[in-house]
Amino acid sequence: MSPHVVVIGAGIAGLTAAYSLLADATAPGGRSSRNVTVLEATARVGGRIQSGEFAGHTVDCGADAFLARVPDAVDLCRELGLAHLLTSPVSSSAGVWTRGGLHRLPGGLVLGVPTDLEALAASGIISPDGVARAALDLDRTEWIDGPPGPDPDGVDDQSVGWLIRSRLGDEVFERLVAPLLAGVNAGDADKLSLAAGAGQLASAARIHPSLIVSLRRQLETARAAGADPAAPVFNGLSGGTQLLTDTLHTRILELGGEVRLSAPVTGLHHSDGQWLMETPSGAVAADAVVLALPAAPAAGLLAEHAPQGAADLARLEYASVAMITVAVQRHALGCDLDGSGFLVALTDRLPALTACSWASSKWAHLADPDVAILRVSAGRHGDTAALELDDHALAAAIHHDLGTTMGLDEPFVACRITRWNDALPQFRAGHLGRVRALHDELMAGSAGLTVAGAAHEGLGIPACIRQGRKAALDLAEQGF
Ligand SMILES: Cc1cc2nc3c(=O)[nH]c(=O)nc-3n(C[C@H](O)[C@H](O)[C@H](O)COP(=O)(O)OP(=O)(O)OC[C@H]3O[C@@H](n4cnc5c(N)ncnc54)[C@H](O)[C@@H]3O)c2cc1C
Numbered sequence: 229m230s231p232h233v234v235v236i237g238a239g240i241a242g243l244t245a246a247y248s249l250l251a252d253a254t255a256p257g258g259r260s261s262r263n264v265t266v267l268e269a270t271a272r273v274g275g276r277i278q279s280g281e282f283a284g285h286t287v288d289c290g291a292d293a294f295l296a297r298v299p300d301a302v303d304l305c306r307e308l309g310l311a312h313l314l315t316s317p318v319s320s321s322a323g324v325w326t327r328g329g330l331h332r333l334p335g336g337l338v339l340g341v342p343t344d345l346e347a348l349a350a351s352g353i354i355s356p357d358g359v360a361r362a363a364l365d366l367d368r369t370e371w372i373d374g375p376p377g378p379d380p381d382g383v384d385d386q387s388v389g390w391l392i393r394s395r396l397g398d399e400v401f402e403r404l405v406a407p408l409l410a411g412v413n414a415g416d417a418d419k420l421s422l423a424a425g426a427g428q429l430a431s432a433a434r435i436h437p438s439l440i441v442s443l444r445r446q447l448e449t450a451r452a453a454g455a456d457p458a459a460p461v462f463n464g465l466s467g468g469t470q471l472l473t474d475t476l477h478t479r480i481l482e483l484g485g486e487v488r489l490s491a492p493v494t495g496l497h498h499s500d501g502q503w504l505m506e507t508p509s510g511a512v513a514a515d516a517v518v519l520a521l522p523a524a525p526a527a528g529l530l531a532e533h534a535p536q537g538a539a540d541l542a543r544l545e546y547a548s549v550a551m552i553t554v555a556v557q558r559h560a561l562g563c564d565l566d567g568s569g570f571l572v573a574l575t576d577r578l579p580a581l582t583a584c585s586w587a588s589s590k591w592a593h594l595a596d597p598d599v600a601i602l603r604v605s606a607g608r609h610g611d612t613a614a615l616e617l618d619d620h621a622l623a624a625a626i627h628h629d630l631g632t633t634m635g636l637d638e639p640f641v642a643c644r645i646t647r648w649n650d651a652l653p654q655f656r657a658g659h660l661g662r663v664r665a666l667h668d669e670l671m672a673g674s675a676g677l678t679v680a681g682a683a684h685e686g687l688g689i690p691a692c693i694r695q696g697r698k699a700a701l702d703l704a705e706q707g708f
Pocket residue numbers: 236237238239240241242267268269270273274275276277289290291292293294295491492493494520521522525549551648651652680681682683687688689690692
C-alpha cells in the first residue's frame with residue numbers, strides 16, 4: 229500500500245508540498261504512486277495569493293512579485309510550464325514619500341541601506357545632518373556592542389532597528405530601511421529579527437564593523453562570482469500570481485491527488501501509527517501530515533504533539549493589511565508615473581496609505597494609455613485605524629492620501645478593496661532559533677508530522693515554495 233499523506237492548507241506552501249510529494253513519486257507521463265490529499269478550510273486554493281479581473285486586466289489582490297535572485301519560484305514556474313508568462317518589472321525605481329514630497333530612491337541601496345553616499349545626498353531623502361551621520365559608519369573600526377552573533381540561524385539574533393540605528397543613524401533607518409521592510413511585512417523594523425527578516429544585512433554585518441564597507445564587499449564578491457547587477461530583482465506572472473497556485477492545483481489533480489475545499493481541520497491526533505484529522509464532514513486518516521498553516525491554526529493542531537513549539541507559534545504576531553486597487557485617469561494625476569511606486573517614511577506617516585505600487589507602470593501587461601492602475605496598501609502592525617473604516621470610508625481616506633502625495637484630483641474610475649486579516653507574520657529576534665527548536669521537537673516525536681509556510685522560515689513566495697519542497701523531502705526521507 230502506498231502511504232497516504234495529508235497536507236493541511238492549500239496556500240502556496242501546502243500546494244507545493246502536495247505537488248512535490250506526487251511528482252517525486254511519478255514515472256514520466258503517469259500517475260503518482262503516492263496517495264496525497266489536501267484539506268483546505270476555505271472554498272478556494274491559493275491562501276494569501278489571489279488575482280482578479282479589474283478595469284479590463286487581471287490584477288493581483290495580494291502578492292504580485294517574487295524574488296528572482298533566489299531560484300525557488302522561478303524554477304517552479306518553469307517546471308509547471310509557466311516560463312512564457314514570467315515577466316519582470318518595466319521599472320524597478322521606487323520612491324519614498326518624505327519631507328513633503330516624492331523622492332526617487334538612490335542607487336546602491338541594499339534593503340534600504342545606502343552604499344553610495346553621494347547618491348544618498350543627491351536623493352533629498354535624508355537631511356545633510358543625516359547623510360553626515362551615515363558617513364560616520366565608514367570610519368568605524370571597532371564593533372558596536374560586539375559583532376552580531378556568528379550564528380546565521382539567529383541564536384544571537386538582534387533587531388534590524390538596533391543594527392541600522394547604531395551603524396547609520398535614525399534618519400537612514402526611518403526614511404529608508406524601515407519603509408522598505410514595512411513594504412514586505414507591514415511591520416515594525418525596530419522589532420524585526422535581523423536573521424529572519426533581513427538575512428542579507430545579518431550576514432553582511434559580520435564582515436566588518438562598518439556596515440557600508442561590509443555591504444560594498446558583499447556586492448564586490450557577488451560581482452566577482454558573476455552576478456549581474458542589472459538582472460531584475462523580481463519576477464511576476466503576466467496573467468496574475470494566482471496562475472501559479474491554480475496550476476499547482478491542476479497538476480495535483482492530474483497526478484492523482486485530491487483537494488478537498490471547505491474542509492477545515494479542527495483536531496489532529498496520533499494513534500496506532502496513524503494520524504487522524506477531525507473535519508466537519510468526518511475524520512480523515514493518514515500515515516503522514518504536512519501542516520502548511522498560519523501560526524494560530526498550526527499552534528492549535530500542534531499543541532498535543534509539540535507543546536513548546538506550539539506555544540511559540542501561538543505567540544507569533546501578525547499584521548493585517550488592506551489592498552486597495554484603484555483605476556484613475558492619468559490626466560487627473562499631478563505627477564509622472566515614472567517608476568514602480570512609492571513607500572512612506574516612518575517620519576511622514578499618512579492617515580491611511582502606507583505604500584503605493586504603480587501597477588500599470590511597473591508591469592508591461594497592465595500598461596494602459598489613459599487609465600493608471602494603482603495598488604495601494606493600508607494598515608500595519610499595531611496601527612489598524614484605517615482598517616477599522618468601512619469600505620466607503622477607507623476608499624475616501626485613500627483618495628485623500630493620493631491627493632496629498634500624487635495630486636489626484638478626480639474620483640476613482642474603479643476601486644476594489646481586499647482585506648487580508650492576520651496576513652503577515654512579524655518575526656522577532658530569535659525567530660529562526662524557535663523554528664529550529666520546533667523541527668527538533670517534531671523529529672523527536674511521532675514520525676510523519678512536519679510543517680511549512682510563512683510562519684516558519686520566511687514569508688515570501690520563494691521561501692514558502694522552498695519550505696513546501698523541503699517538507700515533501702523530509703517525509704520521503706522518513707519513508708512516506
Ligand atoms: C497583501 C499581501 C501582499 C503580498 N505580497 C507579496 C509579494 O509581492 N511577494 C511575495 O513573495 N510575498 C508576498 N506576500 C506574502 C505571501 O503572499 C504569503 O506569505 C504566502 O502566500 C503565504 O503562503 P502560505 O502557504 O504559507 O500560507 P497561506 O497563503 O496563508 O495559506 C494557508 C492556507 O491554510 C488554510 N487554513 C487555515 N486554517 C486551516 C485549517 N484549520 N484547516 C485547513 N486549512 C486551513 C487557509 O485558508 C489558507 O488557504 C504578500 C502577502 C500579502 C497578504
